[in-house]
Amino acid sequence: MEKIITVQNLVKKFGSFTANDNLSFDVYKGEIFGFLGANGAGKTTAIRILCGLSSPTSGNVKVAGFDIYRETEKVKKNIGYMSQKFSLYEDLTVAENIRLYAGIYGIPPKKRKEKMAELLKKLEMENARNKLIAGLPLGWKQKLAFSVAIFHEPKIVFLDEPTGGVDPVTRRKFWDLIYEAASNGITVFVTTHYMDEAEYCDRVSIMDAGKIEALDTPAKLKERYNAKNMDEVFIKIAR
Numbered sequence: 001m002e003k004i005i006t007v008q009n010l011v012k013k014f015g016s017f018t019a020n021d022n023l024s025f026d027v028y029k030g031e032i033f034g035f036l037g038a039n040g041a042g043k044t045t046a047i048r049i050l051c052g053l054s055s056p057t058s059g060n061v062k063v064a065g066f067d068i069y070r071e072t073e074k075v076k077k078n079i080g081y082m083s084q085k086f087s088l089y090e091d092l093t094v095a096e097n098i099r100l101y102a103g104i105y106g107i108p109p110k111k112r113k114e115k116m117a118e119l120l121k122k123l124e125m126e127n128a129r130n131k132l133i134a135g136l137p138l139g140w141k142q143k144l145a146f147s148v149a150i151f152h153e154p155k156i157v158f159l160d161e162p163t164g165g166v167d168p169v170t171r172r173k174f175w176d177l178i179y180e181a182a183s184n185g186i187t188v189f190v191t192t193h194y195m196d197e198a199e200y201c202d203r204v205s206i207m208d209a210g211k212i213e214a215l216d217t218p219a220k221l222k223e224r225y226n227a228k229n230m231d232e233v234f235i236k237i238a239r
Protein backbone atom coordinates (compact mmCIF):
# COMPACT_ATOMS: atom_id res chain seq x y z
CA MET A 1 0.00 0.00 0.00
CA GLU A 2 1.22 3.48 -0.87
CA LYS A 3 2.06 5.71 2.08
CA ILE A 4 0.66 9.23 1.77
CA ILE A 5 1.65 10.48 5.23
CA THR A 6 4.76 9.37 7.10
CA VAL A 7 5.50 10.63 10.58
CA GLN A 8 8.74 9.65 12.30
CA ASN A 9 9.58 10.65 15.87
CA LEU A 10 7.48 13.80 15.81
CA VAL A 11 7.96 15.93 18.91
CA LYS A 12 6.24 19.25 19.62
CA LYS A 13 7.03 21.15 22.77
CA PHE A 14 5.48 24.33 24.10
CA GLY A 15 8.18 25.51 26.52
CA SER A 16 8.81 22.58 28.84
CA PHE A 17 5.43 20.97 28.02
CA THR A 18 5.48 18.15 25.44
CA ALA A 19 2.23 18.16 23.45
CA ASN A 20 3.37 15.52 20.89
CA ASP A 21 5.71 12.99 22.44
CA ASN A 22 7.63 11.09 19.77
CA LEU A 23 4.80 10.16 17.38
CA SER A 24 5.52 7.69 14.56
CA PHE A 25 2.88 6.40 12.17
CA ASP A 26 1.97 6.06 8.50
CA VAL A 27 -1.28 6.75 6.68
CA TYR A 28 -2.05 4.93 3.41
CA LYS A 29 -3.52 6.37 0.24
CA GLY A 30 -7.31 6.30 0.16
CA GLU A 31 -7.61 5.35 3.81
CA ILE A 32 -10.03 6.87 6.34
CA PHE A 33 -7.72 7.36 9.29
CA GLY A 34 -9.26 8.19 12.67
CA PHE A 35 -7.11 10.26 15.01
CA LEU A 36 -8.60 9.92 18.47
CA GLY A 37 -7.69 11.05 21.96
CA ALA A 38 -9.18 12.74 24.99
CA ASN A 39 -9.30 16.55 25.24
CA GLY A 40 -5.78 17.92 25.32
CA ALA A 41 -4.17 14.66 24.08
CA GLY A 42 -2.36 16.58 21.32
CA LYS A 43 -4.46 15.89 18.20
CA THR A 44 -4.91 19.47 16.99
CA THR A 45 -1.23 20.16 17.63
CA ALA A 46 -0.27 17.23 15.36
CA ILE A 47 -2.81 18.12 12.66
CA ARG A 48 -1.52 21.70 12.50
CA ILE A 49 1.98 20.34 11.94
CA LEU A 50 0.80 17.91 9.24
CA CYS A 51 -0.94 20.79 7.45
CA GLY A 52 2.18 22.95 7.54
CA LEU A 53 0.57 25.50 9.89
CA SER A 54 3.05 24.95 12.70
CA SER A 55 6.63 23.61 12.90
CA PRO A 56 7.55 20.56 14.92
CA THR A 57 10.29 20.76 17.55
CA SER A 58 11.89 17.67 15.95
CA GLY A 59 11.07 14.67 13.77
CA ASN A 60 10.50 13.84 10.11
CA VAL A 61 7.10 14.39 8.54
CA LYS A 62 6.13 13.87 4.92
CA VAL A 63 2.67 14.69 3.61
CA ALA A 64 1.65 13.82 0.04
CA GLY A 65 5.32 13.14 -0.70
CA PHE A 66 6.52 16.54 0.54
CA ASP A 67 8.62 17.46 3.54
CA ILE A 68 6.63 19.66 5.89
CA TYR A 69 9.76 21.69 6.84
CA ARG A 70 11.17 22.37 3.41
CA GLU A 71 8.15 22.07 1.09
CA THR A 72 5.38 23.62 3.16
CA GLU A 73 3.77 25.40 0.20
CA LYS A 74 3.60 22.16 -1.81
CA VAL A 75 2.03 20.41 1.16
CA LYS A 76 -0.62 23.13 1.40
CA LYS A 77 -1.53 22.78 -2.29
CA ASN A 78 -2.17 19.06 -1.90
CA ILE A 79 -4.34 19.10 1.18
CA GLY A 80 -7.73 20.31 2.28
CA TYR A 81 -8.51 21.33 5.87
CA MET A 82 -11.72 21.71 7.77
CA SER A 83 -12.20 22.34 11.45
CA GLN A 84 -15.18 23.20 13.54
CA LYS A 85 -13.62 26.53 14.41
CA PHE A 86 -12.23 27.62 11.04
CA SER A 87 -14.50 27.04 8.09
CA LEU A 88 -16.99 29.31 6.35
CA TYR A 89 -17.47 33.07 6.43
CA GLU A 90 -20.76 33.62 8.23
CA ASP A 91 -21.46 37.02 6.68
CA LEU A 92 -21.03 35.82 3.10
CA THR A 93 -23.58 33.83 1.10
CA VAL A 94 -23.25 30.18 0.13
CA ALA A 95 -22.22 31.10 -3.44
CA GLU A 96 -19.77 33.76 -2.22
CA ASN A 97 -18.09 31.26 0.09
CA ILE A 98 -17.73 28.71 -2.70
CA ARG A 99 -16.32 31.37 -5.02
CA LEU A 100 -13.89 32.52 -2.35
CA TYR A 101 -12.49 29.04 -1.73
CA ALA A 102 -12.33 28.33 -5.46
CA GLY A 103 -10.23 31.50 -5.78
CA ILE A 104 -7.96 30.65 -2.85
CA TYR A 105 -7.34 27.18 -4.28
CA GLY A 106 -6.65 28.55 -7.75
CA ILE A 107 -9.49 26.87 -9.64
CA PRO A 108 -9.81 28.54 -13.09
CA PRO A 109 -12.92 30.83 -13.40
CA LYS A 110 -14.48 28.74 -16.18
CA LYS A 111 -14.23 25.51 -14.21
CA ARG A 112 -15.41 27.34 -11.08
CA LYS A 113 -18.91 28.00 -12.42
CA GLU A 114 -19.45 24.46 -13.54
CA LYS A 115 -18.12 22.98 -10.29
CA MET A 116 -20.22 25.35 -8.20
CA ALA A 117 -23.41 24.30 -10.03
CA GLU A 118 -22.48 20.66 -9.57
CA LEU A 119 -21.81 21.13 -5.88
CA LEU A 120 -25.01 23.09 -5.15
CA LYS A 121 -26.99 20.35 -6.87
CA LYS A 122 -25.26 17.56 -5.00
CA LEU A 123 -25.84 19.26 -1.63
CA GLU A 124 -29.43 20.14 -2.63
CA MET A 125 -28.61 23.75 -1.81
CA GLU A 126 -29.49 25.39 -5.12
CA ASN A 127 -32.25 27.42 -3.46
CA ALA A 128 -29.88 28.52 -0.69
CA ARG A 129 -27.13 29.85 -2.96
CA ASN A 130 -27.85 33.50 -2.05
CA LYS A 131 -28.50 32.88 1.66
CA LEU A 132 -26.02 34.00 4.29
CA ILE A 133 -24.10 31.19 5.99
CA ALA A 134 -25.07 32.65 9.39
CA GLY A 135 -28.71 31.67 8.85
CA LEU A 136 -28.09 28.05 7.80
CA PRO A 137 -28.52 24.98 10.00
CA LEU A 138 -25.23 23.66 11.42
CA GLY A 139 -25.51 20.39 9.47
CA TRP A 140 -25.70 22.32 6.17
CA LYS A 141 -22.73 24.46 7.14
CA GLN A 142 -20.66 21.38 7.91
CA LYS A 143 -21.54 19.71 4.60
CA LEU A 144 -20.64 22.88 2.73
CA ALA A 145 -17.43 23.40 4.71
CA PHE A 146 -16.35 19.86 3.88
CA SER A 147 -17.22 20.28 0.21
CA VAL A 148 -15.20 23.48 -0.15
CA ALA A 149 -12.28 21.85 1.67
CA ILE A 150 -12.11 19.26 -1.13
CA PHE A 151 -13.22 21.58 -3.96
CA HIS A 152 -9.68 21.63 -5.40
CA GLU A 153 -9.53 17.79 -5.31
CA PRO A 154 -6.68 17.50 -2.81
CA LYS A 155 -4.86 14.23 -2.11
CA ILE A 156 -5.65 14.41 1.60
CA VAL A 157 -8.31 16.15 3.64
CA PHE A 158 -7.78 16.86 7.34
CA LEU A 159 -10.97 17.08 9.37
CA ASP A 160 -10.64 18.33 12.95
CA GLU A 161 -13.84 17.41 14.81
CA PRO A 162 -15.97 18.05 11.71
CA THR A 163 -19.25 16.86 13.22
CA GLY A 164 -19.12 18.54 16.64
CA GLY A 165 -22.51 19.58 17.95
CA VAL A 166 -24.85 17.93 15.44
CA ASP A 167 -27.35 15.12 15.90
CA PRO A 168 -26.59 11.45 15.02
CA VAL A 169 -28.66 11.48 11.79
CA THR A 170 -26.88 14.58 10.47
CA ARG A 171 -23.54 13.08 11.47
CA ARG A 172 -24.35 9.86 9.61
CA LYS A 173 -25.17 11.90 6.48
CA PHE A 174 -21.92 13.80 6.84
CA TRP A 175 -20.09 10.48 6.84
CA ASP A 176 -21.69 9.62 3.47
CA LEU A 177 -19.71 12.58 2.09
CA ILE A 178 -16.54 11.28 3.76
CA TYR A 179 -17.02 7.82 2.21
CA GLU A 180 -17.66 9.37 -1.18
CA ALA A 181 -14.45 11.41 -0.96
CA ALA A 182 -12.49 8.31 0.09
CA SER A 183 -13.96 6.29 -2.79
CA ASN A 184 -12.72 9.04 -5.13
CA GLY A 185 -9.20 8.42 -3.81
CA ILE A 186 -8.97 11.26 -1.26
CA THR A 187 -7.28 10.17 1.95
CA VAL A 188 -9.28 11.28 4.99
CA PHE A 189 -7.55 12.12 8.27
CA VAL A 190 -10.24 12.78 10.86
CA THR A 191 -10.45 13.54 14.57
CA THR A 192 -13.62 12.91 16.47
CA HIS A 193 -14.91 12.43 19.99
CA TYR A 194 -17.79 10.26 18.73
CA MET A 195 -16.95 6.59 19.04
CA ASP A 196 -19.60 5.48 16.53
CA GLU A 197 -17.58 7.48 14.00
CA ALA A 198 -14.39 5.69 15.07
CA GLU A 199 -16.08 2.47 13.91
CA TYR A 200 -16.44 3.96 10.40
CA CYS A 201 -12.67 4.45 10.03
CA ASP A 202 -10.36 1.97 8.28
CA ARG A 203 -7.78 2.42 11.04
CA VAL A 204 -7.78 4.37 14.24
CA SER A 205 -5.00 5.75 16.41
CA ILE A 206 -5.67 6.62 20.02
CA MET A 207 -3.57 9.27 21.75
CA ASP A 208 -3.18 9.86 25.43
CA ALA A 209 -1.07 12.62 26.98
CA GLY A 210 0.86 13.32 23.78
CA LYS A 211 1.62 9.67 22.90
CA ILE A 212 -0.02 7.21 20.50
CA GLU A 213 -1.09 4.33 22.72
CA ALA A 214 -2.77 2.16 20.07
CA LEU A 215 -3.16 2.09 16.29
CA ASP A 216 -5.09 -0.54 14.35
CA THR A 217 -8.39 -1.36 12.67
CA PRO A 218 -11.46 -0.96 14.91
CA ALA A 219 -12.02 -4.76 14.76
CA LYS A 220 -8.46 -5.58 15.89
CA LEU A 221 -8.55 -2.95 18.65
CA LYS A 222 -11.79 -4.37 20.01
CA GLU A 223 -10.28 -7.86 19.99
CA ARG A 224 -7.04 -6.74 21.64
CA TYR A 225 -8.76 -4.80 24.41
CA ASN A 226 -11.53 -7.37 24.79
CA ALA A 227 -14.11 -4.64 24.23
CA LYS A 228 -17.63 -4.72 22.78
CA ASN A 229 -17.25 -1.40 21.00
CA MET A 230 -14.84 1.48 20.41
CA ASP A 231 -16.24 3.33 23.42
CA GLU A 232 -14.86 0.58 25.67
CA VAL A 233 -11.53 0.52 23.83
CA PHE A 234 -11.23 4.29 24.21
CA ILE A 235 -12.05 4.26 27.93
CA LYS A 236 -9.46 1.53 28.55
CA ILE A 237 -6.74 3.54 26.79
CA ALA A 238 -7.48 7.21 27.46
CA ARG A 239 -7.54 7.55 31.21
Ligand SMILES: Nc1ncnc2c1ncn2[C@@H]1O[C@H](COP(=O)(O)OP(=O)(O)OP(=O)(O)O)[C@@H](O)[C@H]1O
Pocket residue numbers: 014017019037038039040041042043044045046
Ligand atom coordinates in the same frame (compact mmCIF):
# COMPACT_ATOMS: atom_id res chain seq x y z
N1 LIG B 1 0.24 27.31 21.59
C1 LIG B 1 0.25 26.56 22.69
N2 LIG B 1 0.97 26.93 23.77
C2 LIG B 1 1.01 26.17 24.89
N3 LIG B 1 0.33 25.01 25.04
C3 LIG B 1 -0.42 24.61 24.01
C4 LIG B 1 -0.50 25.35 22.78
N4 LIG B 1 -1.33 24.67 21.93
C5 LIG B 1 -1.74 23.57 22.59
N5 LIG B 1 -1.19 23.53 23.84
C6 LIG B 1 -1.39 22.47 24.84
O1 LIG B 1 -1.07 21.22 24.25
C7 LIG B 1 -1.96 20.21 24.69
C8 LIG B 1 -2.57 19.52 23.49
O2 LIG B 1 -3.51 20.40 22.87
P1 LIG B 1 -4.31 20.00 21.55
O3 LIG B 1 -5.17 21.16 21.20
O4 LIG B 1 -3.37 19.49 20.54
O5 LIG B 1 -5.19 18.80 22.09
P2 LIG B 1 -6.39 18.03 21.37
O6 LIG B 1 -6.08 16.57 21.51
O7 LIG B 1 -6.59 18.54 20.01
O8 LIG B 1 -7.61 18.40 22.31
P3 LIG B 1 -9.17 18.67 21.96
O9 LIG B 1 -9.77 17.32 21.77
O10 LIG B 1 -9.66 19.33 23.19
O11 LIG B 1 -9.22 19.53 20.74
C9 LIG B 1 -2.97 20.89 25.61
O12 LIG B 1 -2.57 20.67 26.95
C10 LIG B 1 -2.86 22.35 25.24
O13 LIG B 1 -3.14 23.16 26.36
